[in-house]
Amino acid sequence: MKRLFPLLLVLLLPAFLLPAQVRTDRAEGPVPAPDTTLCFAHRDTCDLLLDFYSAAPGRGPCADSLRKPVIIHVFGGAFVSGRRDHSTDRVWYRRLADAGYHVAAIDYRLGLKGQSVKADLASLRLLRQAIQMAVDDLFSATGYLIANAGELAIDIDRIIVSGSSAGAMTALQAEWEINSGQEPAKVLPAWFDYGGIMAFAGAVFSTEGAIRYMQPACPTLLLHGTADRIVPYGGITLLNYQFLGSDALARKLGKAGTNYQIYRIKDAGHEVAASMLRHLPEELRFLEENVVKGVRRTADALIDDEGIADLGWRRLSARDLYRPAK
Numbered sequence: 001m002k003r004l005f006p007l008l009l010v011l012l013l014p015a016f017l018l019p020a021q022v023r024t025d026r027a028e029g030p031v032p033a034p035d036t037t038l039c040f041a042h043r044d045t046c047d048l049l050l051d052f053y054s055a056a057p058g059r060g061p062c063a064d065s066l067r068k069p070v071i072i073h074v075f076g077g078a079f080v081s082g083r084r085d086h087s088t089d090r091v092w093y094r095r096l097a098d099a100g101y102h103v104a105a106i107d108y109r110l111g112l113k114g115q116s117v118k119a120d121l122a123s124l125r126l127l128r129q130a131i132q133m134a135v136d137d138l139f140s141a142t143g144y145l146i147a148n149a150g151e152l153a154i155d156i157d158r159i160i161v162s163g164s165s166a167g168a169m170t171a172l173q174a175e176w177e178i179n180s181g182q183e184p185a186k187v188l189p190a191w192f193d194y195g196g197i198m199a200f201a202g203a204v205f206s207t208e209g210a211i212r213y214m215q216p217a218c219p220t221l222l223l224h225g226t227a228d229r230i231v232p233y234g235g236i237t238l239l240n241y242q243f244l245g246s247d248a249l250a251r252k253l254g255k256a257g258t259n260y261q262i263y264r265i266k267d268a269g270h271e272v273a274a275s276m277l278r279h280l281p282e283e284l285r286f287l288e289e290n291v292v293k294g295v296r297r298t299a300d301a302l303i304d305d306e307g308i309a310d311l312g313w314r315r316l317s318a319r320d321l322y323r324p325a326k
Contacts (some may be wrong), residue, residue: 072145
């Protein structure tokens with residue numbers, strides 16, 4: 001059994017310290033600025049901020065509503081890097097705002113920054129702690145938006161979370177914790193659930209046994225490359241550890257009766273984590289129909305898309321993980 005743990009660690013740790021996971025794509029032309037920046041939480045080590053992009057008036061499926069849906073976006077970066085205001089992401093935020101959705105791009109604490117990661121059980125615990133720190137900060141941002149919904153004109157029944165890579169893991173983990181009644185989720189009102197989740201190359205990680213959904217989760221959109229070797233497309237289970245990527249989660253969500261969609265990008269690597277702008281039409285249809293209108297529009301599509309940007313991530317494997325820290 002001891003020989004199995006190194007194998008598990010090699011498989012579970014691909015969301016860790018990948019130097020190549022630094023974003024290399026850049027926006028072309030002027031980069032939109034947020035309408036305002038707000039502090040949503042004070043931590044011992046830092047203040048956590050969110051950039052707020054206001055929905056364009058008279059646009060989208062809630063054009064006539066005074067309160068609009070809000071999309072909380074959680075950036076990626078392996079829990080060691082990343083930022084809420086990447087230039088390409090800011091273009092995407094404004095496109096969503098122009099379509100009638102508020103956007104709140106948030107900070108969160110990077111729980112693996114400066115940590116020494118090795119192939120041992122302690123590193124798995126570090127990963128779990130880092131995910132939980134990010135989830136806790138997402139819950140804080142959610143609570144802040146609920147408390148300030150009147151001032152910000154937010155429809156609290158339609159608070160959506162999107163995430164990329166580590167951010168997608170955070171979004172999916174948060175919804176699972178709400179669904180299964182876990183203690184960290186109890187900081188939110190008892191009646192609350194997210195209006196939707198959009199996960200770009202995400203997963204859920206459990207150190208306490210099988211991942212189960214006690215009831216249908218909120219409407220969920222999954223996008224993942226079938227050849228992703230950083231955040232696994234499939235699922236890994238050993239003893240009480242379970243790490244489920246989009247393919248395995250889709251089966252769990254379907255079994256629970258969730259209103260979900262999955263787009264499997266054939267032979268694509270982890271670049272799907274940075275494909276939000278490219279998949280904007282699918283996102284807007286999901287938001288309008290599955291989230292706003294509550295339509296049960298399920299989809300399970302295998303897409304052959306050679307236009308996904310090559311950021312160099314698809315050539316990475318587990319052996320690239322353990323480079324000496326610089």
